[in-house]
Every structure is written in structure tokens, then in C-alpha cells.
Amino acid sequence: EVQLVESGGVVVQPGGSLRLSCAASGFTFDDYTMHWVRQAPGKGLEWVSLISWDGGSTYYADSVKGRFTISRDNSKNSLYLQMNSLRTEDTALYYCAKATTGWYFDLWGRGTLVTVSS
Amino acid sequence: DIVMTQTPLSSPVTLGQPASISCRSSQSLVHSDGNTYLSWLQQRPGQPPRLLIYKISNRFSGVPDRFSGSGAGTDFTLKISRVEAEDVGVYYCMQATQFPLTFGGGTKVEIK
Numbered sequence: 001e002v003q004l005v006e007s008g009g010v011v012v013q014p015g016g017s018l019r020l021s022c023a024a025s026g027f028t029f030d031d032y033t034m035h036w037v038r039q040a041p042g043k044g045l046e047w048v049s050l051i052s053w054d055g056g057s058t059y060y061a062d063s064v065k066g067r068f069t070i071s072r073d074n075s076k077n078s079l080y081l082q083m084n085s086l087r088t089e090d091t092a093l094y095y096c097a098k099a100t101t102g103w104y105f106d107l108w109g110r111g112t113l114v115t116v117s118s
Numbered sequence: 119d120i121v122m123t124q125t126p127l128s129s130p131v132t133l134g135q136p137a138s139i140s141c142r143s144s145q146s147l148v149h150s151d152g153n154t155y156l157s158w159l160q161q162r163p164g165q166p167p168r169l170l171i172y173k174i175s176n177r178f179s180g181v182p183d184r185f186s187g188s189g190a191g192t193d194f195t196l197k198i199s200r201v202e203a204e205d206v207g208v209y210y211c212m213q214a215t216q217f218p219l220t221f222g223g224g225t226k227v228e229i230k
Contacts, residue, residue: 035219037167045159045167045210047219061218095166103214104157104172111166 002026002107004096009112016086020112022079022096027107030054030074033099036081038092039111046092049081050099064090086116120145120213124222130230137198139225141211146191148215155214158187158196161224162207170209171196203229 008020022034036048049060049070058070069082079096094114098107121144131137147154158171169178171187174194184199198205206229211222 044208044224045161045212045221047221050219059217099214100172102153102172103155104169104178105159105167105212106169106172106178108166108168 004098004107004109006094006096006109006112009094009114011115011117012086013118014086014088014116016116018083018086018114020081020083020094020096020114022081022109024077024079024098027098029072029077034072034079035097035099035105036070036079037095037097037105037108038090039095040089040092043092048094051079083114086114088116090114091116119218120147120216120220122211122213122220122222124209124211124225126225127223128226128228130228131198131201132230133203134200137201137205137227139196139209139211139227141189141194141196141222143192143194143213145216147194147213148191154190156187156189156194157212157214158185159210159212160205160207161210162204165207167210198227201227201229 005023035050051058051070067085071080093111095111096109097105123142125140147156156174159167160170161167170181175187186197188195208224208226210224
């Protein structure tokens with residue numbers, strides 16, 4: 001089955017760190033650019049980061065630049081998001097998404113919830 | 119950053135009637151490669167987003183033909199020709215022409 005499954009979301013204190021994972025299956029993972037997109041409770045979608053198929057290129061939203069690091073392990077069909085210096089405004093459901101060469105997101109996971117609270 | 123503005127915020131629609139959502143970008147979405155990377159996503163309650171339309175007007179696999187996209191430059195529209203109960207949810211436009219990728223604020227489609 002073609003799917004993405006996120007994990008790693010927990011409750012963490014402000015200033016803390018967390019690593020999210022996204023396990024891919026059913027498609028050739030290392031053919032595709034992958035993204036993280038988040039959604040604060042009751043709010044809209046916010047793009048967070050992307051990584052190219054080989055990990056050679058990465059991009060970040062200004063709101064997370066310098067604090068978050070995206071990475072991937074193609075041998076494990078897995079995408080990661082290392083989140084440091086977490087803030088209350090990082091509280092959100094974090095989705096991983098697969099992107100095509102046409103720059104659209106054709107596959108989404110169900111998300112993993114990160115809550116930053118003291 | 120390119121700002122994506124959607125209207126209306128909410129669209130109460132009678133079953134079987136059409137619905138239309140507008141999305142305007144603060145800059146042209148025509149990429150230097152000639153493509154316009156504007157897509158539409160649907161998010162049903164409690165579900166992750168789902169791709170409906172890509173590059174303005176291309177329906178994604180499995181999307182019913184009652185969904186259509188149109189527009190050019192900075193003005194884009196998603197139309198549902200006859201709303202069905204399963205169409206309830208929030209619809210987002212998204213641009214991928216320029217970093218950072220940005221989404222519209224969303225339009226909630228609900229049944230009257």
C-alpha cells in the first residue's frame with residue numbers, strides 16, 4: 001500500500017527538542033522530494049521544509065530556519081525532522097508529504113501531533 | 119513571500135448546487151519555466167489534506183469531474199459543479215512557484 005506514516009509527536013516543554021519520523025512505503029522513496037507541512041490546532045496549513053531526493057538540497061520556512069533540520073535515509077525509506085529550541089507556536093499537527101516533479105503534493109500522511117507547553 | 123488570499127471564508131451550499139472558490143496571489147505564479155504551480159487541496163473533517171487539482175486545471179487521479187480549476191497569473195478559481203455531501207470540508211489553494219511555498223487561508227464548504 002502506498003502510504004506515509006508519521007511518528008514522534010509528544011508533549012515537550014518550550015526550549016526542548018524532538019525528532020519526527022515519516023516512514024514511506026509502496027513507492028520508490030528515493031525518486032521523490034519530500035516535505036513537512038504543519039497545521040496548528042484549528043488553523044490552516046503552513047509549509048515547513050523540503051528535502052530533495054538525494055538529500056543534497058534543503059529549504060526551510062523562515063519561522064523554523066536555524067531551529068529545525070530536515071533529513072532522510074533512503075536505505076530506510078524514512079524522512080526526519082529534528083526540531084530544536086521549540087516554542088509554543090510550534091504546536092501543530094505535522095504532516096509529511098510526497099511531492100512530484102510538478103511541485104504538487106500527491107500523498108500525505110495522517111500527521112503526528114507536537115504540543116509545546118510547560 | 120507570496121500571499122495567497124482565498125474568498126469566501128465560508129460557503130454554505132445547497133446539495134446539488136454549484137460552489138466556487140477564488141484564490142488570488144500577491145504576485146504572478148508563472149514560473150520561469152513557463153509553468154504555473156498552483157494546486158488545490160481538500161481537507162475533510164479529521165482527515166489529512168488531499169490533492170484535487172494541480173497546475174491550475176489538472177484533476178488528480180480519482181478526483182471526480184465535478185471539480186474543475188481555472189485561472190492564470192494571479193487569479194484562480196476552484197469550482198464544484200454540483201456539491202455532494204462528501205465535499206464538505208476546507209479547501210486550500212497552494213503555490214509552489216516560489217519559496218517559501220504558501221497556502222491560502224482556506225475556504226470552508228458546508229451544506230445549508
